[in-house]
Amino acid sequence: MHELSLAEEILRTIEQAVHGQGCSRVREVGLEIGQLAAVDVDALTFCLESVFKGSVAEGARVRIDRVPGEGWCLQCGRPVPIDSLYAECPRCGSPQVQATGGRELRVKDLWVE
Numbered sequence: 001m002h003e004l005s006l007a008e009e010i011l012r013t014i015e016q017a018v019h020g021q022g023c024s025r026v027r028e029v030g031l032e033i034g035q036l037a038a039v040d041v042d043a044l045t046f047c048l049e050s051v052f053k054g055s056v057a058e059g060a061r062v063r064i065d066r067v068p069g070e071g072w073c074l075q076c077g078r079p080v081p082i083d084s085l086y087a088e089c090p091r092c093g094s095p096q097v098q099a100t101g102g103r104e105l106r107v108k109d110l111w112v113e
């Protein structure tokens with residue numbers, strides 16, 4: 001499952017971030033997930049809970065910030081908000097919109113003990 005490998009990658013990122021900091025537990029994990037990232041947030045949250053078990057992040061609260069999708073409309077020559085990778089321009093209806101933002105998936109911040 002796609003979300004399971006993402007969850008494992010997130011745990012690796014967390015473990016690397018807290019490594020050598022002498023912290024015993026991660027209380028909260030803040031994730032940033034773009035609206036255009038092909039991620040099922042519910043499935044990801046579920047997978048995170050299971051991969052966190054037995055790790056430094058066991059029981060950590062997961063907070064997810066969605067980043068809105070942004071594209072560049074070739075017709076309008078300006079940035080436009082989009083909600084899918086294949087969205088048409090909300091201003092002129094052109095299908096020639098290149099996604100420029102909203103595909104990120106990253107660990108934004110960590111609260112540790």
Ligand SMILES: [Zn+2]
Pocket residue numbers: 073074075076077089090091092093094
């Ligand atoms: Zn347009």
